[in-house]
Amino acid sequence: MAERNGVTIAICTYNRADLLQYCLESLTHQTVSSDAFEVLVVDNNSPDHTAELCESYSGRFSNFRHIVEKQQGLSFGRNRAVQEATGDWVLFIDDDAKAQEDLVEVAMRLGEEAQDVYFYGGVDEPWYHFGRPKWMKDHYISNKMDYNENTVLQHPESAIGCIMLIHKRIFEEVGYFRTDIGMVGDKIAYGEDDDLQIRARKQGFDIVYAPDLVVYHVVAPYKLDLDWFFKSAFALGRDNLIVRGYSQSTGYLLLTALTAVVQAAVGLLAHTPKLYLKQDYYRENWLLDVFKKPTKRVGLVYTALKQKRNN
Secondary structure, eight states: OOSTTOEEEEEEESSOHHHHHHHHHHTTSOSSOGGGEEEEEEEOOOSSSHHHHHHHHHHHOTTEEEEEOOSOSHHHHHHHHHHHOSSSEEEEEOTTEEEOTTHHHHHHHHHHHOSSOOEEEEEEEEEOTTOOOTTOOGGGTOOOOSOSSOEEOOTTOOOOTTEEEEEHHHHHHHOOOOSSSSOOTTOOOOOHHHHHHHHHHHTTOOOEEEEEEEEEEEOOGGGGSHHHHHHHHHHHHHHHHHHHOOOOOHHHHHHHHHHHHHHHHHHHHHHTTHHHHOTTOOHHHHHHHHHHHHHHHHHHHHHHHHHHHHO
């Protein structure tokens, strides 16, 4: 697969063998021949039976390959995948996502049609494998946008990390994923995807949203817990401070804190009536709609103040 449009499906995994099996199985039922792409699983020192599962697939399917990355962290795994991939295009999907049947076909078409595009972001539709609470709304956990055709994303829009199709030229010109940020083991952390996109944009590369590039991303049990959404929002604010280089001046932090208060106040006015007027609107919806966005700003301010205190 040395041709310009060869595709490697890269799956970086840690300790999720049961969900990984669904992911791998979905890649054995694609609408294109298995000779047209490779599946590369990068195991980040999983203590469960991930290795045995991967070896069973690579033993049965010649286009499946399994390697181990000993340095702990998602970015280490992704960087290793880029180095090992035989395709010029690397399609990153999460280990807890199922591929749509035409995922590889769409990726190959995007690669063939690409002229000056080297970075595509796709869609993660929710997969309620562990059930769905009555208050859960798809938009809480999906990045689906209102674009019906390939569209260049504008800042602050960005591709989501669980499905990204990236040509190796991006890594050659802007560098690899930062390894000092992002997921490590079970830690909730973000930023490495956004950081790569920021650097790519600075080098003149567009980030294109491709609505036909779809995976079904599991809504894990911990994501059915309201607390996770606030922990995630806080972590996004924390990591945005690091990745996006926001000002840490006293004035900016005061403005950010004030904005959080205003957001909460506006949210209270806008969403509280729904508790009494809408039958399918629950306390959990109200809490998320009112306080999730302010929590992100709280994460930013808290992290900045902590850094100031430590310096």
